[in-house]
Amino acid sequence: MVGAGAPPAGRRRPVLHRASRAGAQRHARGRCVHCQAARPVILFPEREDQAMPHDHDDHSHLDEETARVMALEKLLIDKGLVDPAALDRILETYETEIGPRNGAQVVARAWTDPAFAQALRDDATAAIHGMGFGGRQGEHLTAVFNAPETHNMVVCTLCSCYPWSVLGLPPVWYKSTPYRSRAVSEPRAVLEEFGVTLPGTTAIRVWDSTAEMRYLVIPMRPAGTDGWSAEALAPLVTRDAMIGTALIGAQR
Amino acid sequence: MNGPQDIGGRHGFGPVRPDPDEPLFHAPWERRAMALTVAAGGTGQWTIDESRFAREDRDPAEYYALSYYQLWIRGLERLLRDKGLVTAAELAEGRARDPLPEGVAALPADRVRSALMRGTPYDRDPGDSTPAFAFGQRVRARNLQPRGHVRLPGYVRGAAGRITAVHGYHVFPDTSAQGDRETAHWLYNVTFAARDLFGARAGARDEVSVDLWEPYLDAL
Known part of the structure; x- marks a missing residue:
């Protein structure tokens, strides 16, 4: 129909x-x-x-x-x-200003600026707030870095905690009971549903956001991007890659 | 509360259905529900844990039948009633009858931006308190079963893990759900072997990291 x-x-x-x-x-x-x-x-x-x-x-x-x-x-x-005008301001903020572009800038900078990457590992809250991305549902942040031996994936099994300040509002699948129930217990099967197959040698670490700490995945920098600027890299960074349910493919 | 929200590791919910072209909202009412919930929260009349508990403390059959923003709206209605900001009669009729309690005011539009950008930090001054557990230490999650709000997922209760971060001294959800904005405890990241939680179906080298407060943990 x-x-x-x-x-x-x-x-x-x-x-x-x-x-x-x-x-x-x-x-x-x-x-x-x-x-x-x-x-x-x-x-x-x-x-x-x-x-x-x-x-x-x-x-x-x-x-x-x-x-x-x-x-x-x-x-x-x-x-x-x-205040009815406050409703419009709130919608304007999350429909036009705050979204995954913020997180993509953080990731692209981490890929190109080793000192910033270190600052992210040491204190992601300060590093990300320092880029001007602060506020609601991003008050406390941890950045987790993917590597060939470890893949990180974020969930909130208890509700829908999500780093709004860097990713915007969460997608329906993130808030859905299938993702919330299975991400912790069968992450490989969940990743397959996103079309992602990890090598058997890669361990998965799932982060369950049970407190007010929010998690941002820093994906691996794709092959074929040597010498690219942060501005050129940012558009490659997808929302799902920053949740840990997607990878970023090689560029040619 | 061993409520319907605590679903980590549960079977039966089916496959995940990612939609690469998903709109931000799926209906006009969802937009309004989101904005209304955030704006009403901006009055400062309840904590984030009170709002979670208002959504979760219900018949599981009802919880699972409601969509995400439907739960938000029912939670909001309950908070408004419980806090005496709106009466059941006003909700039923959709007509304002009683004045607001003294000291309650709307979040004005010109303060929305600063409020959203400021957020609500949840860390508190520990004073003389020091963390009981250190990085790398082995701990066991307590088998707590309170009727009230708790952020200790069922799937970690009784399991042993190790401290992988000391996040700081954070507001405690169990008391925050009763409106207490000050009581805080040390918050840790605790990492468990996935097989210790989910048995042989979990990957041999996979791990699950969960943020847990000190009262949820025992030293091993």
Whole structure:
């Protein structure tokens, strides 16, 4: 049913999201993120800006959730607990300013500046705050360095702790029960699901973020990048590589 | 609490489904839920551990049926009620009736940026306290089973590991979940052999490193 034409008119709902249509379609092939059901959903083909194209034909919790959140927002604004303009500032910050580009700059600098790499090992909090990447969910940081003999991977089995200040908001898979339950007990099988196969000689060290210490993986610098500047290297550094669920391939 | 959140090592949740083109939010209401939760937290009326406990302390069947931001919203509603900031009637009707308690104020928009950039540091002055354990020392995770909030995952309880970092003197989640922002204990990184936690199915050389506070540990 995915992308199989317009849904019945009664199901069309206004949406505000601005993610890409391509992203929406890929998302639509997976699970419903609201009910976790592995079932197809229907796109609204007439809406180019739409990222929430769910047709919950056998359940209506999405609409209930929209109503619930809208009602709560109105109530908190009316009560004076929330400044409506503050909501926009918060969204602006995490939609446009704070994201994996921050972490990529840290990694690229660590690859090109041995003194900075050492500072990261000694006190990642000071080193990363010193680059201007501080704040919420990045108050205390540890950088863990991948090497041929050790691969590092980060999880929060108890909730969804994640270094927002350098990676932004966590992806759904990081917050999902499959990743949280299995990253600690069968990391190799989890990595395979990301298309990553490590040599048998590489040990895996999984970091479970149970406290307010946040972990940033420093991936191995890819082959074929000798002499590259930090500016040229940063775009190679992916979010998943900084969580430890991806590697960065050789460059030619 | 041996609650539904403590799932490290559990079976049955299925494969991980990474989505390389995932949007930041999957519905307009998720955007609003995130912003609302952060803004309401900006009133300073609860700690991070109170907010975790409010999401986790519920029937496991309900916890697993709710999506991530659905849990955030239910946790937020519970905190607002428990703190007397919103009444059950106001939540049910969606209409403001009672004034806010004295001294409670919204985080103003012009202070959002500085608040987010400042964050909430969780380390405290240890005073005369010194860490009981040293780097490299062998320790065993206690078999604690409190009804209240705890950040000692079930899969490490009773297992032996070694101290791999002394992080500092950090706010203690068990008391922070009751609104106490000051009680702190030494926080360590403790590294376990994966096979000591998960048996033969774990890799022979793989390890799991967990951040644990001193009251969660015994010397070996």
